Amino acid sequence: MAITLKEVEHVALLARLYLSEEEKQAYTQQLNSILEYMQKLNELDTAAVEPTAHVLPLKNVLRDDEVRPGLPREKALAGAPEAQDGQFKVPRVV
Amino acid sequence: MEYEAVIGLEVHAELKTGSKAFCNCTTAFGGEPNTHVCPICLGLPGVLPKINRKVVEFGLKAALALNCQVASFCKFDRKNYYYPDLPKNYQISQYDLPLARHGFLEIEVNGEKKKIGIARVHMEEDAGKLIHVDGSGGGYTLVDYNRAGVPLLEIVSEPDLRSPAEARAYMEQLKAVLEYTEVSDCKMQEGSLRCDANVSVRPLGSREFGTKTEVKNMNSFRALQRALEYEIERQIAILESGGRVVQETRGWDESRGVTVSMRSKEEAHDYRYFPEPDLVPLVIDQEWIEKVRRELPELPNSRRERLIRDYGLPPYDAGVITSSKALADYFDRAVALFPDAKQVSNWLMGDFLRLLNASGLEPDASPVKPEGLAELLKLQQEGTISIKIAKQVFEEMFATGKGARQIVEEKGLVQISDAGELAAIVEKVLAEHPQVVADYRGGKDKALGFLVGQVMKATRGKANPALVNQLLKERL
Numbered sequence: 001m002a003i004t005l006k007e008v009e010h011v012a013l014l015a016r017l018y019l020s021e022e023e024k025q026a027y028t029q030q031l032n033s034i035l036e037y038m039q040k041l042n043e044l045d046t047a048a049v050e051p052t053a054h055v056l057p058l059k060n061v062l063r064d065d066e067v068r069p070g071l072p073r074e075k076a077l078a079g080a081p082e083a084q085d086g087q088f089k090v091p092r093v094v
Numbered sequence: 095m096e097y098e099a100v101i102g103l104e105v106h107a108e109l110k111t112g113s114k115a116f117c118n119c120t121t122a123f124g125g126e127p128n129t130h131v132c133p134i135c136l137g138l139p140g141v142l143p144k145i146n147r148k149v150v151e152f153g154l155k156a157a158l159a160l161n162c163q164v165a166s167f168c169k170f171d172r173k174n175y176y177y178p179d180l181p182k183n184y185q186i187s188q189y190d191l192p193l194a195r196h197g198f199l200e201i202e203v204n205g206e207k208k209k210i211g212i213a214r215v216h217m218e219e220d221a222g223k224l225i226h227v228d229g230s231g232g233g234y235t236l237v238d239y240n241r242a243g244v245p246l247l248e249i250v251s252e253p254d255l256r257s258p259a260e261a262r263a264y265m266e267q268l269k270a271v272l273e274y275t276e277v278s279d280c281k282m283q284e285g286s287l288r289c290d291a292n293v294s295v296r297p298l299g300s301r302e303f304g305t306k307t308e309v310k311n312m313n314s315f316r317a318l319q320r321a322l323e324y325e326i327e328r329q330i331a332i333l334e335s336g337g338r339v340v341q342e343t344r345g346w347d348e349s350r351g352v353t354v355s356m357r358s359k360e361e362a363h364d365y366r367y368f369p370e371p372d373l374v375p376l377v378i379d380q381e382w383i384e385k386v387r388r389e390l391p392e393l394p395n396s397r398r399e400r401l402i403r404d405y406g407l408p409p410y411d412a413g414v415i416t417s418s419k420a421l422a423d424y425f426d427r428a429v430a431l432f433p434d435a436k437q438v439s440n441w442l443m444g445d446f447l448r449l450l451n452a453s454g455l456e457p458d459a460s461p462v463k464p465e466g467l468a469e470l471l472k473l474q475q476e477g478t479i480s481i482k483i484a485k486q487v488f489e490e491m492f493a494t495g496k497g498a499r500q501i502v503e504e505k506g507l508v509q510i511s512d513a514g515e516l517a518a519i520v521e522k523v524l525a526e527h528p529q530v531v532a533d534y535r536g537g538k539d540k541a542l543g544f545l546v547g548q549v550m551k552a553t554r555g556k557a558n559p560a561l562v563n564q565l566l567k568e569r570l
Contacts (some may be wrong), residue, residue, distance in 0.1 A: 014364060016176055053169045053191070058374040065111050065148035068118035070132030076239075077128060079138075086127045087236035090178045092226060 115245035116143030127238035135243035137182035162197030179221035192216035211252030258322035405435035431468035
């Protein structure tokens with residue numbers, strides 16, 4: 001069950017978190033203790049319980065297919081660290 | 095050794111709703127970059143998506159038309175990945191509880207019918223468009239989110255396809271179904287219908303699957319077929335030389351006609367799906383399903399059968415005509431006005447499709463409407479113009495949008511069916527070609543064709559061919 005240092009590094013990479021060696025050690029320990037605590041839930045017999053898809057007792061919340069104006073482009077780009085030609089400019093990804 | 099290909103297709107079709115899947119931005123194609131965006135599809139903090147009812151309805155329609163079992167309970171999930179084509183770092187998709195499963199589509203290749211299984215149909219959102227720019231320091235990427243959040247239907251086939259021709263037939267049939275149900279525009283050039291293929295090969299007779307590759311970037315039926323042909327050859331060559339196929343994603347390079355290994359996204363396949371907490375589940379009851387089922391239009395296969403049964407069209411003709419809903423609608427309207435179905439189908443499959451394809455138009459955008467085609471065919475049938483002239487007039491109609499009768503009158507193309515007028519021309523032709531006349535009389539039947547041709551030439555195609563034949567024979 002234990003989480004390894006390697007898994008912490010993997011998850012950190014997926015989440016684009018850059019962790020120091022100390023942080024990696026600390027999170028490995030913390031994640032393990034959280035999982036250990038969650039182990040308690042496994043003591044319950046849930047064979048007859050449907051998995052919970054959502055915590056709210058709601059279903060089929062739908063809206064009509066209506067077009068409404070969105071944001072003006074200047075506003076859409078206002079929060080972007082960099083923009084060019086009306087587009088978001090990001091570091092090259094491939 | 096003989097090999098067999100195993101192919102499964104994953105198709106993405108943009109649904110033609112007015113607004114996006116989870117917000118009210120327009121789904122219109124094109125538009126200046128980042129002008130069809132709002133806080134929801136830009137993934138700004140604190141916003142909540144809300145499901146477009148039409149996305150579910152279109153999904154249901156397609157699922158039923160593909161003979162699927164619709165889930166009574168389904169939900170959306172987050173597919174997590176870091177890539178700037180979606181601003182949220184996840185795509186709203188469906189994972190373990192998709193909208194529908196276990197369907198099939200019937201295809202026909204070389205006269206043989208085959209059922210291709212459909213594993214699942216699910217709803218998700220499309221991603222934005224990236225433009226990669228070279229430059230110092232590694233260059234940069236520009237992002238346009240107009241397409242982000244446009245609803246998609248993902249349709250995954252079982253690995254039931256055994257050849258590139260079957261894959262193409264499946265794709266064409268699927269496109270027809272999505273067009274008939276009017277849930278997608280299916281414009282492959284605009285990317286509203288896209289297709290990835292999983293391909294492997296194995297020794298013929300083997301039950302196990304070989305190692306597969308995923309082929310992407312096939313933007314036309316032709317590209318799909320060519321890419322699969324190439325990829326199958328490539329894999330067989332590797333196996334024949336004792337090598338092993340590497341599981342990877344390969345992109346089809348249309349200009350070079352090869353598939354190329356794509357550098358895979360770093361740890362891309364660890365998507366850590368989890369239920370989308372911002373959307374509540376969908377419960378689809380039998381009543382809803384039956385309502386959608388009742389509204390289903392006639393589907394390509396049954397329409398094809400109908401054309402064969404009601405009009406006596408050859409199966410091939412019926413297949414071509416019904417491959418596109420617009421073309422089948424065109425056919426129905428033309429036949430209502432000119433009841434010789436085979437004639438109409440010949441024209442549609444010949445000059446009509448040739449000119450349409452050359453000008454990149456869809457049948458419903460043709461400058462020649464069904465009424466116009468019917469008028470032209472009537473002129474030909476009643477003998478006012480010859481078949482040759484009819485073809486010429488059709489080109490003119492297509493180019494100018496003018497009516498058949500108008501063109502025939504303006505250009506003086508009315509067929510010469512007056513025996514007296516033709517007789518003079520026939521005499522002249524006979525006098526000019528004594529050697530041919532002698533040949534014919536000497537038993538060379540083919541010589542008659544030449545003489546007919548000369549009369550047609552002299553009348554610029556306007557002579558009634560049957561009458562010319564008759565007149566020539568009388569004089570020979």
